Amino acid sequence: MLRDGRSYLAEAFVGLGATVYGTFDRKEGSGYLFRYIRVEGVQANGKPFVGREHHLWIFRGCKMIDLMQYSMKQGDKFRIKGEPYLYRRKNGTYDFSIQHIHTFEKIRDYDFPTAGELPEQKLQKCRCVFCFQRDRCNGFCTQKR
Numbered sequence: 001m002l003r004d005g006r007s008y009l010a011e012a013f014v015g016l017g018a019t020v021y022g023t024f025d026r027k028e029g030s031g032y033l034f035r036y037i038r039v040e041g042v043q044a045n046g047k048p049f050v051g052r053e054h055h056l057w058i059f060r061g062c063k064m065i066d067l068m069q070y071s072m073k074q075g076d077k078f079r080i081k082g083e084p085y086l087y088r089r090k091n092g093t094y095d096f097s098i099q100h101i102h103t104f105e106k107i108r109d110y111d112f113p114t115a116g117e118l119p120e121q122k123l124q125k126c127r128c129v130f131c132f133q134r135d136r137c138n139g140f141c142t143q144k145r
Helices: 004-014 119-130
Strands: 018-028 031-042 048-059 077-088 094-107
Touching: 004 031, 004 048, 004 077, 018 048, 018 094, 048 094
Parallel strands: none
Antiparallel strands: 018 031, 018 077, 031 048, 077 094
8 A cells, every 4th residue: 555645656657757856865785765855757648747755765676777886975966767666565565666767867956845836736636637628638727727
């Protein structure tokens, strides 16, 4: 069962991949932990979105570039492009990670979305769910705001 806080990676999962910005925290076993995650992606309906996640584990050997070639220290910031996928943890719960990574680069900084910036995006999503034209949507909203 997924927790509610992982909704943005789930949206990218059903969409067209994701760009993830994160701060490296630590390496543990075969995994790399990133925190303060900014997720940018495109939903299945073609609409872009921006969201945030608490953390993201990326594991070695899951169809990606070799992260061991990068010298990472705690606090380094990275931009990662790839495909989110669902994996099963040791305790039986599910979570998201990134595979098929084709871009992994160190960056200076990134904007972490605040909680105040996200409600408008969620409100728009609710409008689309209840829109009478959602079956014929072309991506341009005709509803009054």
